[in-house]
Amino acid sequence: MNTSTSLAVKPNSFWQKLKQQKALVLMSVPFLIHVIIFKYIPIWGWVLAFQNYWPGKSVFQQTWVGLDNFRDLFNDPVFYQVLRNTLAMSIIKLVMGTVASIALALIINEVRFMPFKKAAQTISYLPHFISWVVAANLVRDALSTDGGIVNDVLLSLNIIKEPIMFLGIPKLFWWIIGISHVWKEVGWGAIIYLAAIAGIDPSLYEAAVIDGAGRLKQMWYITLPSIRPTISILLIMNMGYLLSSGFEQQYLLQNGRVIDYARVFTIYELDYGIKMMRYSFATAVGIFRSVVSLVLVFAANQFAKRFGQEGLM
C-alpha cells in the first residue's frame, strides 16, 4: 500500500528513509551478520566439489579435477533412483502433511468444548517431540507381522487373512514414510494454521451466519480463503526442501529389501560420499541439491504471484 507513496519521492529518499528507520535497521544488523557467517561464508566450501579432496592437506594443496565429480554423479544410475525417491517422498509428505494439518486445524477450530479442544491439540502435537530414533521403533513395532497392532486390527476385522509385512514391500515404503510423517507432524503443522484462523475477523462469520451459511459453508467461504496466504507462503518455503525430504526417518525405517525405494539424497551422500571419504563427491551432490532447490523456490514464487497470491519476494 505504501508503494504508491515511495514511487513519488525524490532520489535522495533512500537516505531519508534510512535515517527514519535507523532503529529498525540497526536491530536487523545482527541477523544479517548471522546469515552471512552461517549461510554465505560456508558456500566457499563448494570449491571442494571441483577438487579431489583428501583430508590432512590444505584446500590449496588438493588436486583440481574440474567437473569430474558432477560427471560421475550424472553418470551414476543410482542417482536417478535417488532423485525419484527424494522427489516422490517429499511430494507425498508435503501434500499429505499440508492437507492433514489444514483439516485438523479446521476441525479443532470448530470444536466448542474447550477441554476436549485442548486435549485433542496436545495429543496430536506430542509425537512431534519424539525423536525419529524412538518414533521409528514405534512404527516398526506397530507394523510388525509378529503381534503388531496394525496387522492385529486388520486380522480381527477379517480384512486380511495373513499378516502383511508392510516394511518389506518396496512399493509401500513411500506411503509408510508419508503416513508416519503425518502421524508425527500433523498436530505441530496445525498450530500455525490455527493461529492464522484465530486472526480472522469474527464479523465475517457473523455476516455469513446472517446470510444463512452453515458450518461447512463458513469453513469453505471464510476460513479457507482467509488462511490462503499462509498456505501459499508455507508451500513456497517448503518447495526449497523438496530435495531434502529428511534423513533419519528413511534411514531408520529402511532395510535391505526396500533400499531401491528408500534411498534419498542424504543417505546417498552418506553411503557413496562420506563413508568412502569421497568428500568432494558428496559436496557435488550438495551443490546439485541447492541449485535445484533454488530454482524450485523461485518457480513456486512466480506461480503463486501469477495466481494472485502475495509471494515471498
Add this chain to the structure above:
Amino acid sequence: MLLSVFLVLVTVSGTLAAQELKEFHVFMGEPLPDYPGSTIIGDIIRAETGVKLNREYLVGDLETKVGLMIASGDYPDMVIAAHFTSLLKDAGVLVPLNDLIEEHAPNIKRLYANHWEMLQQEDGNVYWLPIQAIPYGPDTSRYPSLGFFISKKVLKEAGWPVVKTLDEYFGLIEDYVKKHPTINGESTIGYLTLFDSWRSFATTNVPQHLMGYPNEGEFVPVLEQDRFVVRDYHTSNTAKAYYKKLNEMYNKGIVDKETFVMNYDQYIEKLSSGRVLGTFNQFWQLESAQNILLRDDPESIFVPFPVVIDGLVEEYQRDIPYVQSTQGMGITVSCKDPVGAIKYLDYLIREDTQRLIQWGIEGEHYEVDENGLYYRTDEQMALFRDPDWVQNVFGRQYFHNSFPSLRGVDENGNMFFPDTQPHLIYSSSHDSEKEVMDAYGVKSFSDLYNEPRERKYFPLWTITMPAGSPAHIEETRMKDVLNGYVPELVMSKPEEFEKVWANFVRDISPLMEKQMEVYQEGIDWRMENW
C-alpha cells in the same frame, strides 16, 4: 619388584596421585555402556598407571562415525575403528609407532614380535596395535567362530544326530516345527537369518561356508596349481542351492516372515526367547542371546554344526586363531602425550596385567593347583558366569574389548583366556552344555568341527579397498545389489525363483572385477611377504 616399588609410591602419594591423573580420550569402534566409574580391575589399573581414560564408545554406525571424524579434524588421543582403522591412517590421523615402541614400550615390542612383519604398512611404519597378540601359541575355544546353530531341544528329541548337510539341518527343524507348532504359547520360529545393515553378512556369507571355507569375506581364494586365485562365490551353484532352500523353507513358513526387516535387537530378542530353532551366524553375534538362554532357559541353547551343501564337501570352517593385523588401536596426531599413551598400552599388554584382566586376583578370583595350572572354584566360577557382574563389577570388557590384549598359551602353559584353559573348557561348562558334549562325545563344541587348515594369507576380508577408489565404489554397489536381491530370492514364489536368480546373476556379475584385482594383489603380496 618394580611393581611393589610402584605400589608403595602410589600408597605414599595417595591422595596427591588421585588428583594428578593423566587423562586420555579414547574412541572405541564398538558399542558398550559407559564405564561404571569404578571396577575391581579398573581401580587397580588406575592406581598403578595414574591414567584416567575418557572413553567414547560407538553409538550408531561406525563407518559414518569414522567418515565424520576424519572430515571434522577433531580426533581423540587414541582410537580404534575396527575394519576402518586403515582409513584413519590414509587420512594421516595416526602417528607412526615404531620409534615410540622402540624407546618406551619394551613389552609391546616383545609380545608383538611374532606379528611385526604383518603390522608394517607399505611405508615400513606401524600405525596400530591389533587387539590380540598371540605371543606363545594358539588356543581353542568352547565355541567355534561360526556355524549353523540348532536348538538343543531339536537335537535331543531327534536322538542327538550329527548334522552334516543343509538338507539334514532343515529336515530336523521342519520335523520339530510340525510336532511343536508353539513354544511357551507363542508360534515356533523355525529359522532366522540376520539381515540388519552391515550385519547382513550373516546371511550372504553362508555359501562360502557351505563350500567348506572359513570366513574369507566376499570372495574365496581357491588353491589352483600352487597359487591362491580369488574367485566369486555369490553366483556359484552352492549359493543358488542355498537360496533355493531358504526360498522353499520360507514358503513353507519355516523361515520367519519378518527375518529380512528385523534389526539386530529384535534378532537377539527372538533368539533369547527360546522360540527359535535355528540360525546361521558367527558366534560373537549371538553370544549375548546364548548367555541369556544359559541363564533362563538352558534347554533351548544353540549348538553349532559345520553344515555343508552336500556330502561331497570336506569342511574346514574353523579358523586358526589369527591376529587381525589390519586393524587395531592407534595414537592420533591430536594426542599431546604420545609417550604417556604408549606407556599405558605397554602396561596393559604385560602378562601380569593381562592375567589381572582375564583371571583376576589370585586367591580371590582364581586358584593355582600343584602343577601351576590356574582354575576356579565353583563359587568363583559362578561369579564369572554372571555377565552383569563381569562387566560392571569386575570390569573385564572395559580393559579387554578394543584394547591390545594377549591370547593363547602364556609363558607357563596356562591360557590367557580362562574360557580356553583346556582342562577347564569342559569342566567349566554349564550342565546343559555338558549334556550335549557328552551326547556327541566331545570336550568342546569346536571338536564337532574338522581341524583348521593353515593358509598363510588368511583371511581375505582384512584386505581393504583403497578409500574412494573405483574398486571401493564397486564394492558398495555389489553389496547394494546383494542386499536388494537376497530378500527377493528367499521371499519370491517358488516358481519365480529361477527368474529372480537369473536377474541377480545378470546384475551382480559385472560388479566384481575391480575388487577381485585388489584382493588378488593383496593375497599375492601376503604369500610373498608374510
